[in-house]
Structures are given as C-alpha cells and as structure tokens.
Amino acid sequence: MAGGRERSRGGRLPRFLACLGVVLPLVLLWSIATPLGAAPDEPEHVVTAAYLDRGHLLPPVQDTPAGRGAVVTVPGWLQDATGLPSCYAFHPEQDASCSPHLTSETTPKLALTQFSRYPQTYYAIVGLPTRALTGPAAYWAVRILSALLCGALLALGLELLVGWHPRRRAAIVGASVAVTPMALFLAGSVTTSGVEVAAAFATTAGLVCLADREGPPPRAVTARTTLAATVLVLSRPLSPVFLLVLLLATLALCGRHRLATTARAAPRSMLALPAAAIAISGAWIAVAGLPAFLGSPSGHHTASGELGITLGRTGRMLAEQVGRFGWVDTPAPLLTIAAWTIGVVALLVVGIARRSSGREVVAWCLPAAAALLQPVVLEAPRINTLGTFFQGRYCLPMSAAAVVILATRPGVGAAIDRVAPMVLRTVAVLWFVGQTGAFLAAWHRYALGAGRRAFTLHPAWQPPGGFLTVILFVVCTALVAAVIGRDRPGAARRNLEVAMRGSPGARSVPRYARGPSGVPRPVRGVAAADDHVRRRVSGALPPPPHAESDR
Secondary structure (H helix, E strand, O other): OHHHHHHHHHOOHHHHHHHHHHHHHHHHHHHHHOOOOOOOOHHHHHHHHHHHOOOOOOOOEEEEOOEEEEEEEEEHHHHHHOOOOOOOOOOOOOOHHHOOOOOOOOOEEEEEEOOOOOOOHHHHHHOHHHHOOOHHHHHHHHHHHHHHHHHHHHHHHHHHHHHHOOOHHHHHHHHHHHOOHHHHHHHOOOOHHHHHHHHHHHHHHHHHHHHHOOOOOOHHHHHHHHHHHHHHHOOOOOHHHHHHHHHHHHHHHHHHHHHHHHHHHOOHHHHHHHHHHHHHHHHHHHHHOOOOOOOOOOOOOOHHHHHHHHHHOHHHHHHHHHOEEOOOOEEOOHHHHHHHHHHHHHHHHHHHHOOOOHHHHHHHHHHHHHHHHHHHHHOHHHHHHHOOOOOHHHOHHHHHHHHHHHHOOHHHHHHHHHOHHHHHHHHHHHHHHHHHHHHHHHHHHHHOOOOOOOOOOOOOOOOOOOHHHHHHHHHHHHHHHHHHHOOOOOHHHHHHHHHHOOOOOOOOOOOEEEOOOOOEEEOOOHHHHHHHHHHHHHOOOOOOOOHHHHO
16 A cells, blocks of 8 residues: 555655746746757758758868868758857857848758767757758757657656655755756757756666665656666766766765665566666767767877966866856856855865765765866877867766765755755755846846956847746746745645655654653654664664554
8 A cells, every 4th residue: 555655645646747937938938048050050950950851971081271071961951050159159249130030941961960870869859840940940840859758758757856855955956956047048048068968967866765764765766767767878988977977976885785686676668768878878989989089289298287288277067067058158147156156165074074874975975076077088088189179068977966965965965955045045045046137147248248248238139038938937936036045834744655655564654752761752854864764764763653553
C-alpha cells in the first residue's frame, strides 16, 4: 500500500506542469528577446540541424578561409542566416537593427558548419520544422522547439528537487543558485550547450534524490533520472565524461552498497536507456572522430605561459557562467554577478562551517574540479595554435551540479531550516534582482547598443511583442521570486513524509519520539525531525505510540 501510494503521488502530472509553468515562460521570453543569430554560433547550429534532417550524415570536413568545418548544401535561406549577426557580433555598441532581413529562398547553396562531428540527436529533434517551413518562420520554430526541450529538462530537475528531495528548502535554494541567467539564455537559444546544462541539472537533481532518500529508490525518481542522463550523454562530445563525474559524486554520497542496491532495484529497461546512449555516443566518436577546435594563433608561449594565461582567465569564465550573452560580447551587470557571488559564497561558507563529512566534500568537489580543470586540460595546451577559445558556458553543467550537491547536504539543509524564512526571502530578492538585471542588460544591448544610457520608447530594434516582452519577463520573474520566498506552513511535516515514504514498513509519518522517561513527546524542528527519521528507519527507535492505530 505504501509503495502504491508513493507511485501515485510521484507520478502526478500536475506537479511537473507546475514546475514547467515556473521555468518555461522565462526560457521562452529569453528566446523571443534574443535576435535571430545572436546566440553563440547559433546560425551554424541551425544549419547542422537542417542538413541532418535532409538525410545528410557525416559530410567531409575540410579547411576553409573561415576555419575547419564541413561544407554542406542547404536551402538558400539557411546560408543567408549565417550572416544575420555579422554587423553586430563582437560589436556591443552596435544595436541589432543592422541585421539583414532573412529571406525564404529555397535555392540550394553552400554553408559551413563546425558541428558536423557533434552528437546528432539534438539536431535531429530541433531540425524537424525545417522540413516544412522556410525563412524566419523555420528559424523561429527551431528556436522555440529547442526552448521547449530545454525548459522541460529544467522543469524535470526542479520537480525532482521540490517533490522528491527530503530537504525541500535547501533544494529550492540550490536550484535558484544553479539556474543562472546564462542557463536560461542558453536554454532559449539554438545550441547544444543549452540542452547540456539543462540535462546536467536534471540528472544531478535525480541522483541527489536517489542518494539522500531513505528506503528503496522510487521508480518515478529512477525513471526521471535515467531519462535526463540519456539526454545528457547525447548532448555534446564531453557529456559522457560529465555523467561519469556525476556518478562518482553519487558514489561518494551514498557508498557502493547503496548505489548497487539502487541499480538492482531499478527495472532493466530503465538502466538500458542511458547504457545504450553511452554506447551510441562511443560508437559515434569512433566513426566520426572528435570535433575540431576553432581559433586563431596567439603567439609563442611556453607550457607554463600557456597555463598562466588560462588560469588568469578563471575569473572571467566564472563570470561567464552567471551571464555573458550574445556572441560573448554582452556581460551581465555587476549587480547580477554580485547576487550570484553572494549565493555561491554563502553556500560554501555554510558547507565548510557545518563540517561536512569527507564523502560529502568529495561529492561536491568532484564536479567543481571538473568545471575548473576543463580549460586547463582543453585550452592551455592549444593556446599557441588556437588562442583563448574556451568559454565559461562549457563549465556551467558541472558548476550547476556542484551547487545542487552542496546545497542539499544535511548540514547545509539544517542551517537553512533554522532560519528558513529569512534565507528564502533573501534568495528570492537576489534571484529577482540578478535575473531581471541580466535580461534588461541584454535587451538594452540589442535595442540601443551597449554604453548608451538614453532610454527611448522607440528603440532601433525591438523583439517580437516590443516592450510587452520585457514587462512579461519582469512580471514572471517576480512571480517566481514570490514562490521561492514563500515558506509554507507544514514544510517540516512534508519533509518527514518525503523522507519516510518508501522506507521499509513505513505506513505513516511518526509525529512523536520517546523522551528519556519513555513518555511520547512531539518532534519539533526540521533538523530534529530529520535525525529522528534516520534513527527510526535504522531501527534505533521503537515504533511510535500511534503506529498501530495508523495502520
């Protein structure tokens, strides 16, 4: 009965739809407010999606004046799309009104793409609209379809944390810090980085739920986690390595025995999905090879000099993970950077002060180290030939994972619960200020050009919907912030229900603990309640006095 009740509660569609209603409007508004072609390498991603959906696979790679890539034959409007950002990309003072009009020409033309060796699953999905549409309608359809996919993955991760994790308040704080403005911007663009960040967030959310919950793993959580992990593996060339890091972090959290028990309890069909994705990804790399890095030489440096240049850019890449929009030419305002710096530093201070166990430190340090070491491994050895080509968004999947793992540790969760109303309201305010500040800065850059302080009701460029798009984003962000800052009564009770649900023999949530004299007393406070649940599940406590009546 307990397991059946859990499955019915966990499988409720309304909870996922509620999370989708929180995340998707923000992603779609970022998508609408960004000019076509204004995301990093977006036109080439659209070209890759379109030629793949026309039955072409593995076109030959060659050296061209624009760099090393594959020259493919596509309808003329796609070749024209590659020139959309040419007048304003890397020129933040120039607004987007100079962008040429995208035609609907269907005459075959040649176009260059550097992504022909990337995993093709994402492109096969988002490229579907180009079979029936052309011109701006097709481009917008591809972008909106990509935004729906990424928004659904972000909502899946949020639903896992809010609905299944035993420390709900801490999970909300972790999700708020992990989903940066850059994550929403990438989710609203046509780029594999967007789906990789969203899938890594959802996968991490599922893994920490499996690691932190008592009792057998719920099938609903296992199914959601394996689905997110499958999408993650098929996102980008390095994504299987990211999944390996997340699995090692989970192993550090719950131990080999718990992880093996979880794997044995999961249906074979669920585990077969990510296993097949890993096999497909490995086979693709074996056949297609690794994609080439693009860049321009930056002189002759020694090995130590190359390393020094990369390490010197660490601060910039950390800031880019919070927000650096367009063609990496539109930084988020200092207020946004400060808001996220406060959030991350506060979590680190609490995590260290609460004396986390060695396993917990290893668990959140693994993805953090993976994020910090990527440019050292990938960029530093190639600076002489390719320059400084690495971008902060490549590190964002692992950084977001480290934040979620750190925020959901028991010590951090107990500290948050002690002053929950103040913490949640502070996070809500910082989140609102940071998100709206980033969105307005990006809109200002494309509508007026960076550096122009004058405001006008008739800017040179406006997104579809005009000022209504900006107003809707501010309103939606305020509503989400209100949800974050609301500390609902009975949260401690729900934490107990989630923690006990699915544990052996648990038919009801214990509301009392026995005092030293054996007299039942209420369990007060979430920290005490969590400790009481752990002791009850382990058998260290006798059954509550009302257990028989509850049954």
